[in-house]
Amino acid sequence: MIDWLLEPLDHAFNRRAVLAALLIGCTNGYASAFVVLRKSALKVGSLSHALLPGIALAILVVGLHDWSAFLGSLFAALIIGLGSLAVSRGSRLDQESALAILYTAAFSGGIILLRRLGVAQEMEDWLFGNIMGLRNSDLWTNFWISFVALGVLTALHRPLLMTLFDSDVAATLGVPVRALNYLLMAVLIVVLISSLQAVGCMLAIGLLVAPAATVYLLTDSTHAMFWGGALVGGLTSAIAVLAGWWLNIEQGPAIVLMLGGVFAMAFLLGPKYGLLARMTQSRKTTGKPPVASA
Amino acid sequence: MTASAHDSCAHCGHHHELRVERLTVRYHEVEALSDVSFSTSCGACVALIGPNGAGKSTLLKAVAGLQPIAGGGVLWRGTRVARWSHEIAYLPQRENVDWQFPITVRGVVRMGRFPQAGWWRPFSRHDDEAIDRAIAMMNLQALQDRQISQLSGGQQQRVFIARALAQEAHVLLLDEPFTGLDRNSKSALAETLRVIAEEGRLIIASHHDLDTVRDIYDEVLLLRRKTVAFGRVEEVFTPEKIERTFAEERGAA
Numbered sequence: 001m002i003d004w005l006l007e008p009l010d011h012a013f014n015r016r017a018v019l020a021a022l023l024i025g026c027t028n029g030y031a032s033a034f035v036v037l038r039k040s041a042l043k044v045g046s047l048s049h050a051l052l053p054g055i056a057l058a059i060l061v062v063g064l065h066d067w068s069a070f071l072g073s074l075f076a077a078l079i080i081g082l083g084s085l086a087v088s089r090g091s092r093l094d095q096e097s098a099l100a101i102l103y104t105a106a107f108s109g110g111i112i113l114l115r116r117l118g119v120a121q122e123m124e125d126w127l128f129g130n131i132m133g134l135r136n137s138d139l140w141t142n143f144w145i146s147f148v149a150l151g152v153l154t155a156l157h158r159p160l161l162m163t164l165f166d167s168d169v170a171a172t173l174g175v176p177v178r179a180l181n182y183l184l185m186a187v188l189i190v191v192l193i194s195s196l197q198a199v200g201c202m203l204a205i206g207l208l209v210a211p212a213a214t215v216y217l218l219t220d221s222t223h224a225m226f227w228g229g230a231l232v233g234g235l236t237s238a239i240a241v242l243a244g245w246w247l248n249i250e251q252g253p254a255i256v257l258m259l260g261g262v263f264a265m266a267f268l269l270g271p272k273y274g275l276l277a278r279m280t281q282s283r284k285t286t287g288k289p290p291v292a293s294a
Numbered sequence: 295m296t297a298s299a300h301d302s303c304a305h306c307g308h309h310h311e312l313r314v315e316r317l318t319v320r321y322h323e324v325e326a327l328s329d330v331s332f333s334t335s336c337g338a339c340v341a342l343i344g345p346n347g348a349g350k351s352t353l354l355k356a357v358a359g360l361q362p363i364a365g366g367g368v369l370w371r372g373t374r375v376a377r378w379s380h381e382i383a384y385l386p387q388r389e390n391v392d393w394q395f396p397i398t399v400r401g402v403v404r405m406g407r408f409p410q411a412g413w414w415r416p417f418s419r420h421d422d423e424a425i426d427r428a429i430a431m432m433n434l435q436a437l438q439d440r441q442i443s444q445l446s447g448g449q450q451q452r453v454f455i456a457r458a459l460a461q462e463a464h465v466l467l468l469d470e471p472f473t474g475l476d477r478n479s480k481s482a483l484a485e486t487l488r489v490i491a492e493e494g495r496l497i498i499a500s501h502h503d504l505d506t507v508r509d510i511y512d513e514v515l516l517l518r519r520k521t522v523a524f525g526r527v528e529e530v531f532t533p534e535k536i537e538r539t540f541a542e543e544r545g546a547a
Contacts (some may be wrong), residue, residue: 158411159413168383169405170408172360173406
């Protein structure tokens with residue numbers, strides 16, 4: 001049994017994939033606390049789709065190198081993000097509507113372009129991830145992205161949390177809320193891009209929301225949300241990669257599906273805010289079974 | 295007077311003055327405030343009274359430095375308030391706050407120490423003492439480790455005031471602090487505001503319950519985009535002037 005469980009680690013590409021899953025899962029898990037507290041899951045999710053044309057353009061212009069996909073997607077996210085801002089300011093449309101139009105258009109362009117580039121077999125990798133295909137250099141790229149992103153987020157933890165809690169009050173206490181909001185968005189996009197190889201741009205937002213959202217249902221402590229998110233993200237991703245090998249399923253969807261499962265357990269069984277706990281609690285306080293309230 | 299008042303104006307020889315001079319605020323082309331002027335000083339409890347859309351919240355935000363100003367300005371202790379000052383605390387409406395945010399009472403109060411502690415420095419013993427004092431003054435010791443949604447409306451309002459005290463604010467700007475509170479919480483909050491005003495702090499609060507103005511405040515600003523009247527409650531808060539503040543605009547130029 002143990003042999004069977006550890007068998008995948010005999011292969012170098014598996015070891016690399018598990019390591020990458022730990023790294024990417026931790027970074028995304030930590031950053032996911034900011035996405036949940038900022039209530040901007042959909043916005044970040046839209047931007048993750050906008051990355052595709054950037055990747056396609058980068059491959060078209062400079063070919064596929066270690067950093068080209070990263071820089072291309074960063075550029076695309078910037079254009080789409082700022083573009084939606086410009087459209088909403090320059091017309092009567094709100095930013096979310098503008099974003100929806102821009103990112104779907106960009107996504108479509110990306111798909112058409114990627115198909116024409118002769119790397120069509122890689123299309124699925126960009127959409128749903130291919131963590132088994134990672135090279136050592138990709139691992140290093142991911143390491144540096146995680147290092148910088150986590151460094152910035154932990155260094156600015158105090159003013160960032162104040163901005164997220166109440167930006168007006170934070171501003172009256174001297175926090176540069178506008179600059180911090182832009183910076184946070186930029187770091188979140190960088191983290192998002194780092195997860196592309198693991199889960200692809202269709203699923204990336206799952207990894208960048210689910211870990212801290214799960215912990216949010218279990219605790220009232222902000223610190224627990226960040227480090228618990230990192231723990232849940234890292235461990236779940238690593239185990240999902242192994243499970244993918246054992247059960248012969250794709251690793252990217254396995255990671256996001258398993259995160260969904262962990263979230264569902266917290267939602268149902270959480271000791272304080274879980275559905276079961278709340279049902280038994282309300283039964284205790286009303287003295288009636290919850291169904292019999294008519 | 296308690297020892298915790300050392301940071302307010304009570305121990306100074308003179309009262310600090312807040313002057314609002316010909317303040318004008320525009321949203322796009324619409325004037326939200328036009329030429330509003332008044333001046334008051336520490337120790338006063340000022341009510342902002344006016345109909346919806348009269349610019350009460352805008353005025354509070356402008357004084358707090360949150361609102362771009364189109365004309366005029368705010369002078370605190372003789373100097374212009376350019377952007378923010380730790381001496382001026384802003385307390386938002388309770389309904390605009392995310393009460394599910396994973397933060398404790400103490401965590402909120404601790405935010406008030408940001409101007410002193412800065413971006414990175416760990417909170418010092420002096421910070422902790424200021425936080426403890428603020429929590430004790432607002433009678434929140436037993437609740438300080440609670441998540442903020444597990445508080446009553448009155449307690450939530452006291453948490454905000456405690457943060458302003460930890461911040462060592464001289465001026466407290468409160469947006470509708472009494473809204474949504476039950477009777478007991480209302481009278482307790484009124485008492486609290488009286489106490490911190492008597493310590494020498496300046497309280498400015500938007501308020502919409504006309505029946506309680508006389509009990510709580512000593513000065514009143516009747517506002518309707520412009521200053522209708524400003525002064526002592528007993529002089530200015532008269533039926534005739536209230537009528538003028540709230541009267542429907544009938545074909546007004």
